Amino acid sequence: MNDKASFCEVIRRDDGPAINEETFKDDLTRHFYYTLGRDKVGTSRSYLYQALVLSIRDQLIGRWRASRDDHRSQSHRQVAYMSLEFLMGRSLNNAMLNLDLEDRVREALEQYCCELEEVEAAEHDAGLGNGGLGRLAACFMDSCASLGLPVTGYGIRYEYGMFNQSIDNGHQIEQPDNWLREDYPWEIKAPDDCRRIKFFGRVEVYEDKNGRQHHQWVDTRDVLAVPYDIPVPGFRNNIVNTLRLWKSEATDEFNLSEFNAGSYSEAVAQKNLAEQITMVLYPNDSSENGKELRLRQQYFLSSATLQDILVQWVERYGEDFTYFSELHVFQLNDTHPSIAVAELMRLLMDEYGMSWQPAWNITTATMAYTNHTLLPEALEKWPVWLFAKLLPRLLEIIYEINARFLQQVAMKWPGDVDKQAAMSIIEEGDVPQVRMAHLAIVGSFSVNGVAELHTRLLREGLFNHFDQLWPEKFNNKTNGVTPRRWLHHCNPILTQLISEKIGTEWVSDFSKINQLAPFHADEKFQQQWQAAKFKNKQRLALLVKEATGVEFDPAMLFDVQVKRIHEYKRQLLNILHVIHRYERIRLGDTDNMVPRCVLIGGKAAPGYFMAKTIIKLISNVAATINADAAVKPYLRVVFFPNYNVTAMEKICPGTDLSEQISTAGKEASGTGNMKFMMNGGLTIGTLDGANVEMLEAVGQENFFLFGARIEQLDDIFSDYSPNQTIASDPELKEVLRLIESGHFNLFEPGIFQPIIDAIRSPTDPWLTAYDFASYIEAQQRVDQVYLDQSQWTSMSILNTAASGPFSSDRTIREYSENIWNL
Numbered sequence: 001m002n003d004k005a006s007f008c009e010v011i012r013r014d015d016g017p018a019i020n021e022e023t024f025k026d027d028l029t030r031h032f033y034y035t036l037g038r039d040k041v042g043t044s045r046s047y048l049y050q051a052l053v054l055s056i057r058d059q060l061i062g063r064w065r066a067s068r069d070d071h072r073s074q075s076h077r078q079v080a081y082m083s084l085e086f087l088m089g090r091s092l093n094n095a096m097l098n099l100d101l102e103d104r105v106r107e108a109l110e111q112y113c114c115e116l117e118e119v120e121a122a123e124h125d126a127g128l129g130n131g132g133l134g135r136l137a138a139c140f141m142d143s144c145a146s147l148g149l150p151v152t153g154y155g156i157r158y159e160y161g162m163f164n165q166s167i168d169n170g171h172q173i174e175q176p177d178n179w180l181r182e183d184y185p186w187e188i189k190a191p192d193d194c195r196r197i198k199f200f201g202r203v204e205v206y207e208d209k210n211g212r213q214h215h216q217w218v219d220t221r222d223v224l225a226v227p228y229d230i231p232v233p234g235f236r237n238n239i240v241n242t243l244r245l246w247k248s249e250a251t252d253e254f255n256l257s258e259f260n261a262g263s264y265s266e267a268v269a270q271k272n273l274a275e276q277i278t279m280v281l282y283p284n285d286s287s288e289n290g291k292e293l294r295l296r297q298q299y300f301l302s303s304a305t306l307q308d309i310l311v312q313w314v315e316r317y318g319e320d321f322t323y324f325s326e327l328h329v330f331q332l333n334d335t336h337p338s339i340a341v342a343e344l345m346r347l348l349m350d351e352y353g354m355s356w357q358p359a360w361n362i363t364t365a366t367m368a369y370t371n372h373t374l375l376p377e378a379l380e381k382w383p384v385w386l387f388a389k390l391l392p393r394l395l396e397i398i399y400e401i402n403a404r405f406l407q408q409v410a411m412k413w414p415g416d417v418d419k420q421a422a423m424s425i426i427e428e429g430d431v432p433q434v435r436m437a438h439l440a441i442v443g444s445f446s447v448n449g450v451a452e453l454h455t456r457l458l459r460e461g462l463f464n465h466f467d468q469l470w471p472e473k474f475n476n477k478t479n480g481v482t483p484r485r486w487l488h489h490c491n492p493i494l495t496q497l498i499s500e501k502i503g504t505e506w507v508s509d510f511s512k513i514n515q516l517a518p519f520h521a522d523e524k525f526q527q528q529w530q531a532a533k534f535k536n537k538q539r540l541a542l543l544v545k546e547a548t549g550v551e552f553d554p555a556m557l558f559d560v561q562v563k564r565i566h567e568y569k570r571q572l573l574n575i576l577h578v579i580h581r582y583e584r585i586r587l588g589d590t591d592n593m594v595p596r597c598v599l600i601g602g603k604a605a606p607g608y609f610m611a612k613t614i615i616k617l618i619s620n621v622a623a624t625i626n627a628d629a630a631v632k633p634y635l636r637v638v639f640f641p642n643y644n645v646t647a648m649e650k651i652c653p654g655t656d657l658s659e660q661i662s663t664a665g666k667e668a669s670g671t672g673n674m675k676f677m678m679n680g681g682l683t684i685g686t687l688d689g690a691n692v693e694m695l696e697a698v699g700q701e702n703f704f705l706f707g708a709r710i711e712q713l714d715d716i717f718s719d720y721s722p723n724q725t726i727a728s729d730p731e732l733k734e735v736l737r738l739i740e741s742g743h744f745n746l747f748e749p750g751i752f753q754p755i756i757d758a759i760r761s762p763t764d765p766w767l768t769a770y771d772f773a774s775y776i777e778a779q780q781r782v783d784q785v786y787l788d789q790s791q792w793t794s795m796s797i798l799n800t801a802a803s804g805p806f807s808s809d810r811t812i813r814e815y816s817e818n819i820w821n822l
């Protein structure tokens with residue numbers, strides 16, 4: 001072997017040097033001094049953070065390459081997890097945990113007289129997601145790497161992630177999240193792999209010499225997709241997967257007419273349009289407002305990702321796609337990337353010359369769709385005219401898919417035109433629309449919901465016709481969260497206690513967590529468990545003090561609801577209970593009342609008026625209550641600003657009571673509920689989403705259940721009269737009277753009227769008044785149990801012990817075995 005070849009060999013086979021304390025220290029210094037050109041640490045920890053990440057990245061690179069080569073060279077199936085959102089949060093601690101580097105890092109930092117925690121705090125959250133769906137994608141990435149599965153995440157590198165929320169006089173203010181300002185040292189740009197994405201233009205049809213028709217999408221305005229790769233290390237298994245995020249850039253072609261007319265600067269400025277595509281994450285988590293730019297984002301991600309995989313395929317196997325579907329799966333995270341169904345058809349036919357049927361066989365054997373919501377307003381539809389303008393070739397293909405699909409429907413239900421209209425991918429009407437969920441179902445071999453109840457409701461309701469046509473496509477994959485971040489990393493105190501008791505295997509095999517159960521009544525263990533919770537409450541109290549100025553007393557019960565603000569999640573019900581308690585305290589009715597600190601946090605979509613009004617109500621109620629010295633021993637309330645992944649890492653370990661109180665049938669699964677459970681939080685909740693399975697796992701007696709159930713809803717709505725409910729419930733009546741009297745808005749008359757009207761409306765879909773009494777009763781049970789600390793602690797231990805099934809490792813194993821067939 002000549003020198004050059006052996007060098008290449010070394011580069012290729014290098015698994016990364018064994019981690020050595022001395023070289024690690026040197027790496028850190030080298031990056032700080034040379035790569036970043038710094039000599040003083042100064043007050044900002046930002047450079048030290050960056051140098052540290054670069055040093056850790058060095059440790060990852062060899063393993064990363066080895067993992068990638070492995071995926072590409074071996075003939076087993078691989079998955080592209082396609083998602084418009086990846087809510088990764090911080091990565092430093094996770095990487096150190098998974099590589100077992102913490103001790104070395106601490107030592108290396110000593111020379112800078114700097115604590116690891118300070119450096120960690122310099123990392124900006126990668127907030128490229130809205131809420132549950134985006135965070136789920138991030139947990140899945142961790143589990144796939146930790147299980148050694150060949151899964152690559154594909155998403156968008158938004159310049160601005162989820163907005164930062166501040167609260168001004170109780171109102172939400174949105175501020176841009178410029179998370180890339182100081183560079184993001186985890187990412188590596190890969191310009192070699194950039195792809196070209198078409199928009200606008202028109203379709204030309206021509207016949208080849210064999211008389212076969214071909215379509216050509218021409219006169220397009222093209223944009224480049226440039227990938228940035230982020231390493232995703234598995235838990236202590238030497239595997240490093242990839243999250244590939246696409247950034248849009250202008251091509252180097254100018255608008256020549258303008259250019260020649262002397263408008264050089266204007267022609268260059270036009271390039272901005274291309275870069276707009278990946279500028280900002282849409283901050284809506286439940287309603288689609290049909291913005292053109294959003295459709296551009298969706299197509300941009302879908303096309304770039306599919307091209308990426310097809311180009312790699314052709315490099316390796318040429319243009320023979322016979323075995324393509326045996327080696328690839330595309331998992332669509334909700335309908336957001338579902339235009340991929342039509343795009344894969346286009347690429348196979350127009351770019352690689354395939355005819356319809358083989359291309360369709362490949363498409364329907366590789367696409368799989370996950371649904372995350374039953375809310376009708378969240379089901380994406382795009383006007384046909386918009387498609388015709390922006391993606392004309394894609395619209396043609398969608399029409400053809402639909403025509404063939406409707407023939408199938410007609411065969412199954414001859415003459416049933418209503419069914420055809422209901423199932424059609426195109427919704428007729430004044431403004432005809434493309435129904436993206438229908439496109440996703442028709443084009444996929446698998447359709448899954450995210451909790452047992454959710455999947456049942458999908459099959460019986462929303463997608464019932466499709467279930468009758470293709471029952472074999474439907475399946476459930478109950479969500480989970482990664483126990484590395486959501487227990488090990490975020491709760492070191494409890495982690496140590498658990499590991500002392502049952503060893504450390506639970507970190508990689510979370511089913512083992514149930515070995516804690518036998519100790520639930522052990523007095524000494526209970527005391528240790530309580531002490532751990534107390535410390536975590538102290539840590540949370542500090543955070544609350546910093547963020548709001550309000551003192552939380554760790555001796556009180558910490559009652560927490562954090563999630564996006566939405567009417568169906570019923571933060572309103574929560575605050576009604578708070579007001580009720582406040583009333584009782586004012587009346588001196590405090591016998592056996594457990595002192596509580598109530599924390600509510602979450603972002604409202606900027607255009608969601610009711611959600612913003614609910615934030616204002618919570619803030620005003622909090623201000624009134626916290627200002628009342630007589631109330632302080634019993635009740636304190638905050639609206640916690642800018643709730644995000646990093647905040648949750650301190651919130652969930654310090655929580656006693658987790659509020660999961662959505663109207664039955666509305667929350668697809670929930671995942672925050674699982675994080676609290678892992679950390680020994682007790683749940684007060686409805687029979688909704690994954691709460692149902694959590695309750696089954698831990699037992700009724702260890703869960704505070706309340707509220708209307710799905711089976712009752714039809715009955716309830718048939719003669720719902722909230723005003724009667726209110727009139728006959730003195731407690732609810734009093735709570736509403738207090739709000740209506742202006743007690744919480746003395747100088748802002750009328751601002752809460754929309755909320756009052758909503759509660760009093762006979763068509764209130766969220767059943768706030770209906771569930772009030774049952775909620776108050778459940779909260780009463782919470783107090784009773786809490787007074788018996790031994791019983792509470794036993795329940796807390798049993799909750800953690802029963803949280804095994806809610807690890808995303810379990811979820812991903814199920815995806816792998818039943819959908820991906822890896």
Ligand code: 26W
Pocket residue numbers: 130131132133134136284285286287288334372373378379380450479667668669670671689
């Ligand atoms: C197009 C606007 C839009 C954006 C995001 C519509 C819908 C969404 C998501 C589907 C909202 C979402 O995050 N859904 C949540 O997904 C979680 C993960 O499966 C579930 O746990 C939550 O119950 C569900 O609300």
